[in-house]
Amino acid sequence: MKNLGKLSETEMEIMEVIWKSAAPVTVAQLLNIFDNKDWKTSTVSTILKRLIEKGFLAKSMHGKVNFYEPTLTWSEYKKYENQTFLRRLYNGKIKNFIATLVEDDDLSQDDIEELKEWFHRKDGER
Structure with missing residues (x-):
């Protein structure tokens, strides 16, 4: 782009x-x-x-x-x-961004679970 x-x-x-x-x-x-x-x-x-x-x-x-x-x-x-x-x-790296959110306590446990479910669904779509 x-x-x-x-x-x-x-x-x-x-x-x-x-x-x-x-x-x-x-x-x-x-x-x-x-x-x-x-x-x-x-x-x-x-x-x-x-x-x-x-x-x-x-x-x-x-x-x-x-x-x-x-x-x-x-x-x-x-x-x-x-x-x-x-x-x-x-x-x-998106991993570095997410790591910062986790380390700074910007992601709640609910957020983490929601992301896990989202990744699991996305992985199943492949």
Whole structure:
């Protein structure tokens, strides 16, 4: 997967809306969705431009209107973020992450049992 830029909180908000949309979106549609934010057209346009530069969006023009659509799905983004997180903090190993949760008492016995059952089910699906 390509190397994506980091999303700010506002960029993530906009991407969540775009990911949920079934079709490419326009600045006007986003302004309507985020009408409680009191954003200007230039604000949304700047955010969308940054999202294109970071590799999250593609822009196409139909008539005089720009349409924006994601370059990856929500699922692909989650996978990318998980891999980045694990590489950066846990040497790329999920075991190291889980070990930290166990050692820091962040997993209850119920959590551990639930994970065991989940792994057992997943192993049975193979």
